[in-house]
Amino acid sequence: MSDDPVSRRAVVQSIAASTLLSGIPIMSYAETAFTQRMTVGDLTVTALSDGHFDLPAEAFQNVGTHSLASSLRAGATLWAISTGTRSILVDAGSGDFLKAKYPATGQMVERLTAAGINPKTVSDIIVTHMHADHIGGLMKDGQPVFPNAVLHMSEVEWTYWTAEDRPSNVPAGQKPLAGLIQSIANGLPYARQLHAGAADLGEGVRLVPAPGHTPGHAMVHLSSGADQLLLLGDAMIAGPLQFERPQVTYVLDSDPELALQTRLALFERIVADEVAFCATHLNGLGKMRLERAGDSYQGYQADA
Ligand SMILES: [Zn+2]
Secondary structure, eight states, X not given: OOOOHHHHHHHHHHHHHHHHHHTXXXXXXXXXXXXXXXXXXXXXXXXXXXXXXXXXXXXXXXXTTOOOOSEEEEXXXXXXXXXSSOEEEEOOOOTTTTTTTOTTOOOHHHHHHHTTOXXXXXOEEEOSOOOHHHHGGGEETTEESSTTOEEEEEHHHHHHHHOTTGGGSSOGGGHHHHHHHHHHHHTOOSXXXXXXXXXXXXXXXXXXXXXXXSTTOEXXXXXXXXXXXXXXXXXXXXXXXXXXXXXXXXXTOSSHHHHHHHHHHHHHHHHHHTOEEEOTTSSSOSOEEEEEETTEEEEEEOOO
């Protein structure tokens, strides 16, 4: 075995995960490469892969001296949180809306089912932001996938994307996306709770503004006892690229400069508070931690 601390941590993580699973005999749950169960105090968090994206290198700007491969594989993770009384989903994946361009997306329902979670039992869905890869999975063939769920999201986000003139009032490259988002949003038969600023959703679950990627982009802060986990959504897109160089921006960032400020502030908080985090498009489902390395950061897997 290598002396590399990252490798040791990965081994510890897999041992911790298998110990944890064997301790929950009442759940019929088989962990796969596409699902991973974690705990945050009394909360159970199941990370689920909705598939992946192969993003062209041109989607990333301000890469400095980094020479990128022609495409970067980005994961597509969402999270199911069990509080004991509620089943809360964070984002819903792409559904069928992006399969033509990204055929490996839209696997969420199969992954939920594999993890023993019935979509009908989901009580709340937190939408980090309204890009199609986060809200597409709310609908299937014109019907709601989660018929008993209430949506929670930033009021700024909802107002921005549903503005009547939005499809013609975004940068040229984002017009098709804005039209798609609006067509999905207009057909959502879900109860909505729109939140201005940070919102306490109870039982250790908070919605916290993290703007820049989109105007109302928000992350989720979980806390239970002394344990915490940040679900960053798209406050970062590409790891390890943006760990090494947080200044790298993504073509769909609504406000790249604000996205960078948000990312840097989050990275500093994660390091200072030694808090674990996950992010939608990282390759890997487990908890991560960050260390500072000069002007850049190093991400590594944390214990489950
Ligand atoms: Zn995304």
